[in-house]
Amino acid sequence: MNIYIYNSRNFDKKAIIPSIFIFPVLAIIAQGHFASFFSVVPTMIFYLILTYRNTIKYLRYWILGVFLSFLEYLPYLISEINNGFYNTKLMFSKGPDTGKIIIAKIQALFLFPTNEMSSHYLRGFNNIIEFWTSAPPYIYGLIFLILNLVFSIYCLINMFYFVFNFRYKGKTDNERTYLEISKFFILSIFITLLCFLIFRFGEGYFHYFYGLFSVCYAPIILFLVQKENFIINTKKIFLLLSIFLILNAAAMFGSIERYVIRFEKDLSLRHSKNIELFLNEHK
Helix, strand or coil: CCCCCCCCCCCCHHHHHHHHHHHHHHHHHHHHCHHHHHCHHHHHHHHHHHCHHHHHHCHHHHHHHHHHHHHHHHHHHHHHHHCCCHHHHHHHCCCCCCCCCCCCCCCHHHHCCCCCCCHHHCCCHHHHHHHHHCCCCCHHHHHHHHHHHHHHHHHHHHHHHHHCCCCCCCCCHHHHHHHHHHHHHHHHHHHHHHHHHHCCCCCCCHHHHHHHCHHHHHHHHHHHHHCHHHHHHCHHHHHHHHHHHHHHHHHHHHHHHHHHHHHHHHHHHHHHHHHHHHHHHCC
16 A cells, blocks of 8 residues: 655645545455554554644544545444354454463564565574575575665665654655655554554464555665665666666566465465365265
């Protein structure tokens, strides 16, 4: 989900549309997976509380958006009432054992912007190494994974520096917008950890955090926005970046092929056989 966050002191008509449609979009995301109620949804609520001056300014449009999101959930709510809230009870029954503290796998948000392909099956550091080095090893992809990790970490440090430099307000509208999105991203980390801990939702899988997928690119986008003129006006830098992106795209194609062959192909075959057996048994 692309989040439009504004920070203008004046009433901006362009901000009306995102004010209306952000919560309906979040409602769609939440219907994709209930875990969004423990990550992106509470983060948006807390963000609106922290930026209450702008929130109050567009309050009627936010209320309209919440109402529209309620309408999206109305069919599901009616179904739950008829079923005695079966699915809702099942969702909340997935918490960890009493007394056991499990931290949400928030590291997913830092791996999404990289070339890491084994993250969905992450059991530990050895799992990552095995994906890239097991026969036949994919060294080309591993090299670009390392380069991506280094670049992502640098962008992350750059983001923290400018976000917590409270005197810095940004030089352009684009930079100010992505500084706000970066603040939302940082807030999402703490809110997600807190919500998973309070509601004892468990550590979850990486796909639990797909609702925050787009905002986890904020550090990289912020860096590129800040260096936009330098990159475009310096031919050597622009050429090197273009070559890197092309080579990295090739590395990603190879990584996806490796992922499909190692994980999805056999799984799809097993599912197909199970469906075939089920259909044959129920002819």
